[in-house]
Amino acid sequence: MSRVRARQVISIDGYAAGPRQSLEHPFGEGGLRLPQWQLQTDRPGRENDAQVLAESVENVGAYVMGRNMFGPVRGPWSSWDGEWRGWWGEEPPYHAPVFVLTHHEREPLEMDGGTTFHFVTDGLLAALALARDAAATADVCVAGGVSTIRQALSAGVLDELTLHVVPLVLGEGERTFEGLAGLELEPDRVLASPTVTHLRYRFP
Amino acid sequence: MSRVRARQVISIDGYAAGPRQSLEHPFGEGGLRLPQWQLQTDRPGRENDAQVLAESVENVGAYVMGRNMFGPVRGPWSSWDGEWRGWWGEEPPYHAPVFVLTHHEREPLEMDGGTTFHFVTDGLLAALALARDAAATADVCVAGGVSTIRQALSAGVLDELTLHVVPLVLGEGERTFEGLAGLELEPDRVLASPTVTHLRYRFP
Numbered sequence: 001m002s003r004v005r006a007r008q009v010i011s012i013d014g015y016a017a018g019p020r021q022s023l024e025h026p027f028g029e030g031g032l033r034l035p036q037w038q039l040q041t042d043r044p045g046r047e048n049d050a051q052v053l054a055e056s057v058e059n060v061g062a063y064v065m066g067r068n069m070f071g072p073v074r075g076p077w078s079s080w081d082g083e084w085r086g087w088w089g090e091e092p093p094y095h096a097p098v099f100v101l102t103h104h105e106r107e108p109l110e111m112d113g114g115t116t117f118h119f120v121t122d123g124l125l126a127a128l129a130l131a132r133d134a135a136a137t138a139d140v141c142v143a144g145g146v147s148t149i150r151q152a153l154s155a156g157v158l159d160e161l162t163l164h165v166v167p168l169v170l171g172e173g174e175r176t177f178e179g180l181a182g183l184e185l186e187p188d189r190v191l192a193s194p195t196v197t198h199l200r201y202r203f204p
Numbered sequence: 205m206s207r208v209r210a211r212q213v214i215s216i217d218g219y220a221a222g223p224r225q226s227l228e229h230p231f232g233e234g235g236l237r238l239p240q241w242q243l244q245t246d247r248p249g250r251e252n253d254a255q256v257l258a259e260s261v262e263n264v265g266a267y268v269m270g271r272n273m274f275g276p277v278r279g280p281w282s283s284w285d286g287e288w289r290g291w292w293g294e295e296p297p298y299h300a301p302v303f304v305l306t307h308h309e310r311e312p313l314e315m316d317g318g319t320t321f322h323f324v325t326d327g328l329l330a331a332l333a334l335a336r337d338a339a340a341t342a343d344v345c346v347a348g349g350v351s352t353i354r355q356a357l358s359a360g361v362l363d364e365l366t367l368h369v370v371p372l373v374l375g376e377g378e379r380t381f382e383g384l385a386g387l388e389l390e391p392d393r394v395l396a397s398p399t400v401t402h403l404r405y406r407f408p
Contacts, residue, residue: 012367012389013381014218163216167405171385177217181375185216190396197391199401201371 002135004128006142006149007056007162009034009196011170016146018173023072026087028173034166037196048191052162052198061138062131063098064124066148070100070117077106085109086117094143097134099127101148124151146174153180158203161185165197206339208332210346210353211260211366213238213400215374220350222377227276230291232377238370241400252395256366256402265339267302268331270352274304274321281310289313290321298347301338303331305352328355350378357384362407365389369401 010016011034018028027034041050067073071087073080086092086109095114106119120127131140142152152158153176163176177183185201192198214220215238222232231238245254271277275291277284290296295316303322310323324331335344346356356362357380367380381387389405396402 013379013384165403167389167391169381169384169387171381171383175217177373177375179375180217180373183373185371187371187396187398187401190394190401192391192394194391197394197403199369 002061002132002137003139003159004132004142004152004157005060005139005160005162006144006152006158007164008144008146008149008176009037009164009166010176011166011168011173013169013171014175014177015170015173016144016149016176018170021068021072026072030170031173033168034170037164037166046193046195048198049193049195052164052191056141056162057093057095059138060096060141061135062096063094063141063143064127064131064148064152065098065100065143066145067100067102069143069145069148070102076104077102085111091115097131098143099131099134101127124148124155125157128152128157146176149176150178150180153177153183156203160188161201161203163199163201165199167196206265206336206341207343207363208336208346208356208361209264209343209364209366210348210356210362211368212348212350212353212380213241213368213370214380215370215372215377217373217375218379218381219374219377220348220353220380222374225272225276230276234374235377237372238374241368241370250397250399252402253397253399256368256395260345260366261297261299263342264300264345265342266300266335267298267345267347268328268335268352268356269302269304269347270349271304271306273347273349273352274306280308281306289315295319301335302347303335303338305331328352328359329361332356332361350380353380354382354384357381357387360407364392365405365407367403367405369403371400 008016018031021028071084073084091112092115097116099118099120102119109117188202189200212220222235225232275288277288296319299318301320303324306323309325313321392406393404
């Protein structure tokens, strides 16, 4: 049974990114510390982090991604000097179709290693429908960023959300749960290491 | 070795209380859901919750508490109609000296079951010193509310903080980590149940 999963790294005070995302600050100012837990997970004591990271790509047949996660380009793609091809170089770590939400049409972008970026101008639900088709019986992952996961939470389309809680107070930035008062989740599983705590939730 | 511990229930979006605390809303508006995890912990599947709750009072020799946690009285104690004796009736659940932060002097208030409320007008550090003396080799617990725990975090006086994360988006209220950008914690232990997730941190 195909499921829709999302995961997000957040600071202990609930920020998934710092403020003022830009080419120099892909995670916003001060936010670079957030994704660092994904490095060096082969070190002793970090077995749970390695497991969670491995699971995050297991059985994922397609991704949905917001424009801000794909890159710093705002407005028409042609406004960028050259061709923006994502943050990840020529072989992105997705190895599957990735449906990027945008207001500006663009031809699909085929990368090395099986990743193709498809640009969807009809909104989250349309992108999810395309991703479900592409994934067939595998899962769909809503990869981020913050506002896309917030939209998915608001629309009630997620089956599972994993929060990677980094033990740092960020102080400002973008909050995962902003504007979602009243939303309830069901604790499903907790895995922890000295570096980060992984809280997995389902939805009632 | 005596340690200073604190614990706080927070919503998944980081609120430890709803807004506008009052006599009718001791946890602020919408906040009553937060402490409810402490009820019915004898039910199946809630063994971890029962354990965490039992530990929270083990080896605690004295408490420090903010004025807002003690009650809804603002300004001089005489401004209250009658004598405010805490939220907990004649036998509060502390069974130990409790040092209440206030700007207004008041004689100690001896309750049943070993709880005495002492009123301290010299601030958090003075209250902590008194509590350490009273606790001797036992621990001191900073019981809350939100702004008192925030002060303790800011002053760097805590050895241990436990967050009881309730899987509900509260949306507004008082944030535990407001104004504490840059603070780092060390994950220490995680215990979970289908109701709530208990994250225990130490300080580097």
